[in-house]
Amino acid sequence: MSKKQNDYSGAASVLEIHLDKVARNYLAFRKMLKNGADCAAVVKADAYGLGAPQVARAIFDQECRHFFVAHFDEAVAIRAVLPKEALIYVLNGPYGAAPKDFAENGFVPVLNSLQDLAYWTEFSATSGKRQPAILHIDTGMNRLGLSAKDAGTLNRDMLKAVDLRYVMSHLSCGDEPDHPMNAQQLAAFKSLTSALGMPVRLSFANSAGILLGDDYHFDLARPGCGLYGINPSSGVNPMEGTVTLKARIVQTRFIDISSPVGYGAAYKASAPAHCATISVGYADGYLRSLTGRGKVVINGEKCPVIGRVSMDSIIVDTTALEVQPNQGDWAEIIGAQQLVDEVAAQAGTIGYEILTSLGRRYRRHYTGG
Numbered sequence: 001m002s003k004k005q006n007d008y009s010g011a012a013s014v015l016e017i018h019l020d021k022v023a024r025n026y027l028a029f030r031k032m033l034k035n036g037a038d039c040a041a042v043v044k045a046d047a048y049g050l051g052a053p054q055v056a057r058a059i060f061d062q063e064c065r066h067f068f069v070a071h072f073d074e075a076v077a078i079r080a081v082l083p084k085e086a087l088i089y090v091l092n093g094p095y096g097a098a099p100k101d102f103a104e105n106g107f108v109p110v111l112n113s114l115q116d117l118a119y120w121t122e123f124s125a126t127s128g129k130r131q132p133a134i135l136h137i138d139t140g141m142n143r144l145g146l147s148a149k150d151a152g153t154l155n156r157d158m159l160k161a162v163d164l165r166y167v168m169s170h171l172s173c174g175d176e177p178d179h180p181m182n183a184q185q186l187a188a189f190k191s192l193t194s195a196l197g198m199p200v201r202l203s204f205a206n207s208a209g210i211l212l213g214d215d216y217h218f219d220l221a222r223p224g225c226g227l228y229g230i231n232p233s234s235g236v237n238p239m240e241g242t243v244t245l246k247a248r249i250v251q252t253r254f255i256d257i258s259s260p261v262g263y264g265a266a267y268k269a270s271a272p273a274h275c276a277t278i279s280v281g282y283a284d285g286y287l288r289s290l291t292g293r294g295k296v297v298i299n300g301e302k303c304p305v306i307g308r309v310s311m312d313s314i315i316v317d318t319t320a321l322e323v324q325p326n327q328g329d330w331a332e333i334i335g336a337q338q339l340v341d342e343v344a345a346q347a348g349t350i351g352y353e354i355l356t357s358l359g360r361r362y363r364r365h366y367t368g369g
């Protein structure tokens with residue numbers, strides 16, 4: 001055989017996570033912020049699928065001291081890798097453990113309702129110490145946070161019963177700069193927080209909010225998606241891609257016209273075709289909705305997914321390539337030639353869902369850490 005022998009010892013799929021690029025995206029956000037505004041990092045959902053311990057540590061090394069997660073267990077997962085100065089906030093509230101476990105670990109809950117505030121006030125009273133918290137006031141998203149009406153019932157005594165670190169709110173349409181919700185939420189945030197009648201530090205902007213300009217920055221910004229290379233804006237992406245996902249071609253074949261491909265024989269070749277079967281499937285987070293819509297990059301060219309996405313593999317049509325690939329060659333699923341937002345568009349979803357779906361079977365390599 002003249003064909004070179006395939007190296008079978010390498011991984012069938014590799015996810016490279018470029019920590020230097022995550023760090024650069026963090027620094028880019030910090031540069032965009034107005035003077036005096038601090039920059040947190042949102043590392044919930046295992047840092048959007050990239051690995052919270054590694055990511056949090058890399059961003060801590062850029063002097064980030066504020067980290068947001070969604071759950072108590074996610075706070076535990078990063079506590080071990082972060083020095084004491086790092087503050088960890090739990091967005092979904094004081095759930096998942098006893099209040100004293102929050103306190104002992106230095107985790108600060110975000111209080112999303114009057115009920116949360118009463119709970120934290122009681123804990124402060126019984127522990128003999130005003131316990132730290134962030135108070136979340138809703139300004140129009142109607143997801144989490146005190147309603148305007150509930151915020152109107154707050155008084156100084158209620159606010160002073162806990163150690164109030166920030167008052168925050170969250171934008172619902174920040175990625176659409178011209179959406180009227182942005183200015184409405186900003187105005188509501190200003191009026192609801194000034195009605196509190198005491199000085200408080202404020203936190204408002206997510207990644208997209210940072211791009212909306214200084215008015216949105218306040219004291220602490222909370223970027224997530226942009227750190228990981230997802231475009232927070234509707235224009236040209238100012239962030240760098242942070243992952244390279246490649247999977248091995250595990251078989252190649254040539255098929256005749258009308259040959260059925262994949263489960264359900266749902267695809268039939270309209271002409272004789274070269275095909276490659278690639279070691280990535282929906283169990284790896286290569287969403288089944290990419291059936292007939294996804295593309296992978298082989299030898300620098302995009303090849304379409306044909307047939308249904310299987311659990312462990314996909315089949316692509318490589319006929320258009322000048323040089324046909326060999327078994328054992330790599331296909332790039334996400335990377336410099338096809339950014340995560342592009343794959344998301346093919347799947348009919350957003351980059352957030354692509355990254356947080358990244359599977360556990362990839363061999364993960366962290367670079368630039």
Ligand SMILES: *Cc1c(COP(=O)(O)O)cnc(C)c1O
Nearest residue numbers: 042170206207208222223224225
């Ligand atoms: C997830 C989240 C963020 C980060 O949002 P991105 O759009 O990923 O930048 C900020 N604040 C809150 C309350 C969040 O839930």
